[in-house]
Amino acid sequence: MRIEVRVFSGLEKFLPNKSFGEPLPVELPEGGTIRDLLLKIGIPKDHVFTILVDGKHRSFDYTVRDGERISLFPPVGGG
Amino acid sequence: MAKFLRVDMSAKQAKFEEVSDKYLTLGGRALTSQLVADEVPAVCDPLGPFNKLVIAPGLLSGTNAPSSGRLSVGGKSPLTGGIKEANAGGITSQKLANLDIKAVIIEGKPADKGFFLLKITPDGVEMLSADDLAGKGTYEVTAICRERYGDKVAVITIGPAGEMLMPSAGVSNNDSDGNSSRYAGRGGLGAVMGSKGLKAIVVDCPKTFDAPVKDPERFKAAAKKFAKILLDHPVCGQGLPSYGTNVLMNIINEAGTLPTRNFKFGRFDKAGEVSGEKLAEVATARGGKATHACHPGCVMRCSNVYPMPDGKVCAPIEYETAWCFGPNLEISDLDVVAKLNYICNDVGLDTIEAGCTLGVLMEAGVIPFGDGQAAIAALEEVAKGTPLGRIIGSGATNAGKVYGVTRVPAVKGQGIPAYDPRSCKGNGVTYATTPMGADHTAGYAVTANILKVGGFVDPTNKDGQVELSRNLQVATAAIDATGLCLFVAFAVLDNPEGLPTIVEMLNAQYGTELTVDDVAALGQNILKVERRFNLDAGFTKADDRLPEFFSTEELPPHNTKFDISDNDLDEVFNF
Ligand code: SF4
Numbered sequence: 001m002r003i004e005v006r007v008f009s010g011l012e013k014f015l016p017n018k019s020f021g022e023p024l025p026v027e028l029p030e031g032g033t034i035r036d037l038l039l040k041i042g043i044p045k046d047h048v049f050t051i052l053v054d055g056k057h058r059s060f061d062y063t064v065r066d067g068e069r070i071s072l073f074p075p076v077g078g079g
Numbered sequence: 080m081a082k083f084l085r086v087d088m089s090a091k092q093a094k095f096e097e098v099s100d101k102y103l104t105l106g107g108r109a110l111t112s113q114l115v116a117d118e119v120p121a122v123c124d125p126l127g128p129f130n131k132l133v134i135a136p137g138l139l140s141g142t143n144a145p146s147s148g149r150l151s152v153g154g155k156s157p158l159t160g161g162i163k164e165a166n167a168g169g170i171t172s173q174k175l176a177n178l179d180i181k182a183v184i185i186e187g188k189p190a191d192k193g194f195f196l197l198k199i200t201p202d203g204v205e206m207l208s209a210d211d212l213a214g215k216g217t218y219e220v221t222a223i224c225r226e227r228y229g230d231k232v233a234v235i236t237i238g239p240a241g242e243m244l245m246p247s248a249g250v251s252n253n254d255s256d257g258n259s260s261r262y263a264g265r266g267g268l269g270a271v272m273g274s275k276g277l278k279a280i281v282v283d284c285p286k287t288f289d290a291p292v293k294d295p296e297r298f299k300a301a302a303k304k305f306a307k308i309l310l311d312h313p314v315c316g317q318g319l320p321s322y323g324t325n326v327l328m329n330i331i332n333e334a335g336t337l338p339t340r341n342f343k344f345g346r347f348d349k350a351g352e353v354s355g356e357k358l359a360e361v362a363t364a365r366g367g368k369a370t371h372a373c374h375p376g377c378v379m380r381c382s383n384v385y386p387m388p389d390g391k392v393c394a395p396i397e398y399e400t401a402w403c404f405g406p407n408l409e410i411s412d413l414d415v416v417a418k419l420n421y422i423c424n425d426v427g428l429d430t431i432e433a434g435c436t437l438g439v440l441m442e443a444g445v446i447p448f449g450d451g452q453a454a455i456a457a458l459e460e461v462a463k464g465t466p467l468g469r470i471i472g473s474g475a476t477n478a479g480k481v482y483g484v485t486r487v488p489a490v491k492g493q494g495i496p497a498y499d500p501r502s503c504k505g506n507g508v509t510y511a512t513t514p515m516g517a518d519h520t521a522g523y524a525v526t527a528n529i530l531k532v533g534g535f536v537d538p539t540n541k542d543g544q545v546e547l548s549r550n551l552q553v554a555t556a557a558i559d560a561t562g563l564c565l566f567v568a569f570a571v572l573d574n575p576e577g578l579p580t581i582v583e584m585l586n587a588q589y590g591t592e593l594t595v596d597d598v599a600a601l602g603q604n605i606l607k608v609e610r611r612f613n614l615d616a617g618f619t620k621a622d623d624r625l626p627e628f629f630s631t632e633e634l635p636p637h638n639t640k641f642d643i644s645d646n647d648l649d650e651v652f653n654f
Contacts, residue, residue, distance in 0.1 A: 008356065077326075
């Protein structure tokens, strides 16, 4: 299955030639989780704090489905 | 000896007075709201002689407690008709606290026209004519005052919007570099200051961290511990200093609750173009700064310095401002956002209200969505005082009435900020119920709803939101009394040592024996005082509601409506 990943707020340093927010298409076997995804694209898990899948908060164990939009963030805040 | 400075603008006299016991342990919002409740008739005309403008440093301001230099400005709001506390960074709070001034109370109203400047120094107080400053923007006024009175002075001032008594005029003060961009922005207190004939207050004090402390050793230890608590927290210690508050743009957008095109959509496909990441890139490339402190002693340094193409700088561009002039108007050019921000700072207008109002004008078809140059031209009308300029300065609700717009994002007459209440429902509860009118800072449920700070409460579900908002409103009122920047809350919510350490600082400074429970009681009491004022001013339950369209129109991408019942909203203040 194919998903679309976006990383922000400094996580882009782990993805050569990608800037923040730039969609990265990733192929992942059926049943793959966010954990598997991070391993595949080379982002250390302890740098990721918020995982949004189609705008909903999910955990590292979430099983990804085809076509989903996955956004990854380190700890951020403001107001 | 702690003192009040009471300034009678009818007689043009100022005098110091002793602080009675009742007010000795109050500061910041606790003090401004209590003084307004005690001294201002709730039914008075906000721009008349009976309203007062109260300016108070927080309880910990002027000490070496980290990030404690926040200033509270209070009064009856010409925008909402209720009580108002607007909170600002900048360098004034520390100076007032080091002069041992607990509050400046400005009252009365001059019979004649003309503007004045109040000068406060360690040697005393002087009232000077400011007719030569009248009509000038805040940047110029601040520059002139720093030239006349020394480049270390703090300058509180209003722009032409405040002089023209516009209901969304703010009160500015400056950062250490002299930028008049640190605003007590919301609720039109700039118009209250203007109605008193006061153009500026200059505060000169050579000290920054020497406000009286009863037990300095104990205080020092607690302050050091608190700084460590802040720096150890990933948001306060790393997130805020890296990208500033505008780091929120992308996460709020991805979460689908970024109000776009006057609250029509929850995502803006060009949000990244006006985000904190982009801002840091451009600011650094142009020789600006991605991090900056709004006052000495802030360890979180969320501010930034954005050089504009015309050679001026806008410092800072905050998330709410980037949102209200960006996605809210479907504008994706950071230079346009910076320009709109700068115009507001200079003319003396609250940015959030100005952005919401431009959104309403775009909804009405007066100017097209996405047209940055048209937005700039419209905002430039404010300084000229033309009819369009005055409509913009009168806020979103008034503009909606003038143009027959029903989709007006506002509560109690004040514009709703940068998180759509349908997919960030905790903030929806806060907007509806805070005594301040729609205000994100009053109970920032974005923490648990989106940022996963202080737990997690699903933002699109109504469960748990009332309790979340209630707890945050109580905690926020207390923090606003301390003079600590509200952003300490990220660490305090996650670290059980946080609140006890704040209490320890307060006790060491004032020789009190407060407990953590007393702090919660203080927060509750502030809210009760404010609610009572609003009740006496004529507010009812009907004022604690969101505009109708939030419960009838679905917000994509989650297709949510605001569905928290009236009964549940009425439970927020059940203490
Ligand atoms: S965190 Fe930001 S707003 Fe708060 S005191 Fe520091 S610089 Fe000012």
